[in-house]
Amino acid sequence: MGFPVGYTDLFLPKLLLQFLSFLGFIRKFMSFIFRFAGLNDFLEPEFSHDPTRPESVTTFHSVSADLIRELLPVVKFSDLVDPPESCAVCLYEFEAGDEIRRLTNCRHIFHKCCLDRWMDHDQKTCPLCRTPFISDDLQDTFNERLWAASGIADYYGDSLLVSSL
Incomplete structure (x- = not known):
């Protein structure tokens, strides 16, 4: 089928496509310069799975994810x-040496780094079936540990517990 004959006669789409191609070239060139200079930290993170790449040390995780x-x-x-x-x-595909996490509720398995990245976005359910990570029998223990890790009890002391009773 192809494009209509009149499309190639338009000047604006050609100019726009050339401009976008030029911007892509500049981005690749700058990325090469930063990598060559050893400044990878200033680049956008890659969203692909690379088991050889170490996890960034400067990432911050929520208490519940930890x-x-x-x-x-x-x-x-x-x-x-x-x-x-x-x-x-x-x-x-999984390989023999890959570290994986198996979810306790639904038994789905994922690469450790993939599931950790999922949890870093404050997700608390399985990416496939949306079953909660924490089973019902462990939920009370999890909530107690989360409460203790938050430090709120230390700030308010026992008065918060007495007032809620």
Whole structure:
């Protein structure tokens, strides 16, 4: 089918496409310069899964995400029996040495870094089925640990607990 004949005669779309191509070239050039100079920290983070790339040290996690990380086990992919072929978050296939997290409620598994990134966005449910990470029997323990980690009890002391009773 193709484009109508009159489309190629328009000057504005050609100019716009050339301008966008030029901007893309500048972005790639600047990215190369920053990488060459060792200034990778000033670049946008890549959203693809790279198991060889270490996790950034300067990232900040919410307290609830840190507590969930403590409760969810990390195992090697090779230790699993009858696992899926790929991670549902990044769509990369699992390899024998990959660290994975298995969710306790729904039993879905993901790369550790993929699920950790999901939790960093304050998500507390499975990316596939939306089942909560924390099972009902662990919810009270999780809430107590979250309350203690928040430091609110230290600030208000026991008066907050007495007034709520």
